Amino acid sequence: MRDWLLLLLLALACSLLPLAGDNYVLRLGTIVAMYAVLAQSWNFIGGLAGYPSFATAAFFGLGAYTSAVLLSYGAPTGLAWTAAGGMACLFAALIGGAILHLKGHYFAIASLAVGEVLREVVNTTPDLTGGGMGMNLPVPKLSVAAAAQTFYFSMLALAALTTAAAIIVQRSRLGFGLRCIQQNEDAANILGVNAYGYKTAAFCLSAVFAGMAGAIYASWVHYIEPPDVFDILLAVKPLVMVLLGGIGTVFGPIIGAFLLIAFEELVWRSFLTIHAAMLGGIIVVLVLFMPNGLLALVRSGLARLRPAGPKP
Amino acid sequence: MTALLALEGVSRRFGGLAALDTVTLSVEAGEILGLIGPNGAGKTTLINVVTGVHPATAGRVLLQGEDITRLKPYRIARKGLARTFQIVQPFPRMSVLENVAAGAVFAGAAPSLKEGLRLSREHLAFTGLAQIADKPASTLTLAQRKRLELAKGLAMNPRFLMLDEVNAGLNSSEVDEALAMIRRIAERGVTILVIEHLMKVVVSVSTRLAVLHHGALIAVGTPREVLADRGVIEAYLGEKYAARLAGARPAEGA
Amino acid sequence: MIYLQVLANGLVLGGLYAAIAVGFSLVWGVLNVINLLHGSFIVLGSYVAFFAYAYFGIHPFLSAGIAGAALFALGYVVQAGLVNRVIAAPVLITLILTFGLDLILNNAMLLAFSADYRKVNLAHPLGSLELGPIFLPGDRVAAMVLAFLLTALLYRVLRDSRIGRAIIAVRMDREAAALMGVDVKRINAITFGLGAFMAGAAGALLSIIYPISPLNSSLFLGKAFVVCVLGGLGSVPGAMVGGVALGLIESFGAYWLGPEHAITLSFSILLVLLFVRPSGILGKRGYE
Incomplete structure (x- = not known):
């Protein structure tokens, strides 16, 4: 109940953003919402099931291109976006069947290779996707401000939907089974957990919303090219966000997305040339000094402070 | 009446090594079957074969007449076959x-x-x-x-529970508690297979004993019959000791 | 006849790929760490060779040793100071740590050397080698031979030296090695250093063949991945076999399908191989 209330409040607060900010703020808001979707998506397979997936970029790019191709054939936007999610989900189910028997590093590499193969497929099918030249999407007939609002609310709604799915999954049999798999897959199997089925479900969940985010992103920027939508950073940043906010939790991915984008934005403005290094620095500090995320660190810091306070 | 669980000529090979060699064994509902044998005899492999972790390479495993040889572990678990691990897996x-x-x-x-x-x-x-x-x-x-x-x-509300060395590493009072618990579980109508190293323990709790040696079943019967079996004594204690015991009457367990 | 040429190209390419991958394979196999810095280590080795040639006229074949030594020191420090602290953590953690470190190193190289492609233009190139109908660039063959010798040297070090035996002991059973008095953390650092040594030396040798830029690091890293999965992990012969296999695949793939499909082909093969035989051609099953 608390989670639902929190989600509702958060969504309401975020819907007020257009009142407070200009297009720049809305743009930032859209990016935060997009990464919240991706981080939440990764959390299904990486956080709950414990499988280090780098396929987020593949799902995002696949969704972007699916939607872009459909739109170029005149499909309505809503349909194109939904189909993008469906396509990513279907792809995850097929690929998952092939690579989810791998563990650890092997799974990580395979999931990474999936994205690379997709990128090459796009590069080598210029008739359909424009190949390396990229693809232009129809520009919506909206004013700049209206477009900014539309895409902000679309992405926000998707983030809310993804989070709702996360809440449901976390409390369901599926979420429980995934946590079992993450902690001891053999034992989970012996207790009757259909590990293969559950992992595939988690992989599909990590694909469907990421695919839709890619579709919305493509419509938003109305030009996509392979290095942009299959960027490895689209797979890595969500993962960093989840680590930052707290792995396996419902709101950790959102907090992580907010923190990382806020930090990036502050850094990006002043130190453009060492942007990547700053992200690297965040990762190193995160991994070495706060393995349970920033929130856990804050919590344990508070706990440590408490005994020093006045005694009852 | 069909047995609760039946192994029919079950073998399991790992590469060239036969960890289980054409084992035929049936477990009747309600019994506590003790499975013994020296280290590496294939006791845990037998559990792994039954639970589908390492499916049999030959032969069939039947649960109340239904062939479960090729089922996935989670399906077998849902049919009411439960196990514990020798190395605990929480x-x-x-x-x-x-x-x-x-x-x-x-x-x-x-x-x-x-x-x-x-x-x-x-x-x-x-x-x-x-x-x-x-x-x-x-x-x-x-x-x-x-x-x-x-x-x-x-x-898991099992029909059949396989206990893989649940007593290993416990002190004697803990072992006694565990044995009492196994008996109480059996009283609830659960059929039990016990793998056990301590002979005294397994004899006191089992209604029947089966002995594996080098992957083959060498004896099945009441504890008394099995412990008097020359082949079993040889497998456990070596030929020399078996020969020495042959003169005297074999000691009866517990 | 053309097939002989394609075969020869593939073998030369394969020798270089083996050198690219052998250090990566060592670190992965022994430490169970995927070192995402490996590509940048190779590029850094190339820069060492580039500047050694530009300022001191040292031929890259000689500066490979210098580049290797410099990278060994860097690798040792990275492992001892950073990676060792999380070596027992889940794979995700070490993976993301080396990714972060790579972002830093790569960014630093971009700042220091810019993204411009540079090339070592040898004053006295070796010309081309003619073996009957086959033509091969002499420098490429010489680089491959040196790469092969370095790899063989690593093999001897692992097999015959005290340190090498300690490394293999750690690979087989970390805890048992610790019980036998092996200083596991130090061996970890030396292993990582050796991996970096091979990367640096390979980078120096490659500097006369490939253009040098920090942007190339992911290309090399990708090759190392594929080679390891092809050949199996943590063994020098595995890296050799995997390297030659990839060289041949790319060479024949480029001939039959066109050069633009070479990368798709190698990644597709990677995926198929992961599916059917995750432990590689020479690898043992069940190693994770």
Whole structure:
């Protein structure tokens, strides 16, 4: 109940953003919402099931291109976006069947290779996707401000939907089974957990919303090219966000997305040339000094402070 | 009457090595079957074959006449076959209660998570773990972990429970408690297979004994018959000792 | 006849790929760490060779040793100071740590050397080698031979030296090695250093063949991945076999399908191989 209330409040607060900010703020808001979707998506397979997936970029790019191709054939936007999610989900189910028997590093590499193969497929099918030249999407007939609002609310709604799915999954049999798999897959199997089925479900969940985010992103920027939508950073940043906010939790991915984008934005403005290094620095500090995320660190810091306070 | 579980000429090879060699064995409902044999005889392999972890390379495994040889482990688990692991396998970052609930929920004993948690409390009371229900499994002592394994298995509401060295590493009073618990589980109508190293223990608890040696079944029968079997004594103690014992009457266990 | 040429190209390419991958394979196999810095280590080795040639006229074949030594020191420090602290953590953690470190190193190289492609233009190139109908660039063959010798040297070090035996002991059973008095953390650092040594030396040798830029690091890393999965982990012969296999695949793939499909082909093969035989051609099953 608390989670639902929190989600509702958060969504309401975020819907007020257009009142407070200009297009720049809305743009930032859209990016935060997009990464919240991706981080939440990764959390299904990486956080709950414990499988280090780098396929987020593949799902995002696949969704972007699916939607872009459909739109170029005149499909309505809503349909194109939904189909993008469906396509990513279907792809995850097929690929998952092939690579989810791998563990650890092997799974990580395979999931990474999936994205690379997709990128090459796009590069080598210029008739359909424009190949390396990229693809232009129809520009919506909206004013700049209206477009900014539309895409902000679309992405926000998707983030809310993804989070709702996360809440449901976390409390369901599926979420429980995934946590079992993450902690001891053999034992989970012996207790009757259909590990293969559950992992595939988690992989599909990590694909469907990421695919839709890619579709919305493509419509938003109305030009996509392979290095942009299959960027490895689209797979890595969500993962960093989840680590930052707290792995396996419902709101950790959102907090992580907010923190990382806020930090990036502050850094990006002043130190453009060492942007990547700053992200690297965040990762190193995160991994070495706060393995349970920033929130856990804050919590344990508070706990440590408490005994020093006045005694009852 | 068909046996609860029947192995028909079951073999399991790993590369060139036959870990189980054409084993034919049946387990009747309600019995406690002790499975003994020297290290590396294939005892754990037999459990792995039955539970589908390492499916048989030849032969059939039948559960009340139904062929389960090629079923996936989770399907076999849902048919009411539960096991414990020799090296305990808890979900370390879950509470004791959640560990047990996993067994109840996924093996099909409980229709919902909530019901699973309720049932699990009963199993924890039965196994004497109720006081530590909310502790993370990783903080438990070895004896507590062994009991947790047992509780997880029970929560699956099994027809057949396979216990792989649940007593290894326990002191004698802990072993006595564990044995009492095994007997109480049997009284509930659960058929049990016990793998055990300590001869005294297995003889006192089993209604029947089966002996594996180099992957082959060399004797099956009441504890008294099996312990008097020359082949068994040789397998355990070596030929020399067996020959020496042949003069005197073989010592009867416990 | 053309097939002989394609075969020869593939073998030369394969020798270089083996050198690219052998250090990566060593670190992965022994430490169970995927070192995502490996590509940048190779590029850094190339820069060492580039500047050694530009300022001191040292031929890259000689500066390979210098580049290797410099990278060994860097690798040792990275492992001893950073990676060792999380070596027991889940794979995700070490993976993301080396990714972060790579972002830093790569960014630093971009700042220091810019993204411009540079090339070592040898004053006295070796010309081309003619073996009957086959033509091969002499420098490429010489680089491959040196790469092969370095790899063989690593093999001897692992097999015959005290340190090498300690490394293999750690690979087989970390805890048992610790019980036998092996200083596991130090061996970890030396192993990582050796991996970096091979990367640096390979980078120096490659500097006369490939253009040098920090942007190339992911290309090399990708090759190392594929080679390891092809050949199996943590063994020098595995890296050799995997390297030659990839060289041949790319060479024949480029001939039959066109050069633009070479990368798709190698990644597709990677995926198929992961599916059917995750432990590689020479690898043992069940190693994770």
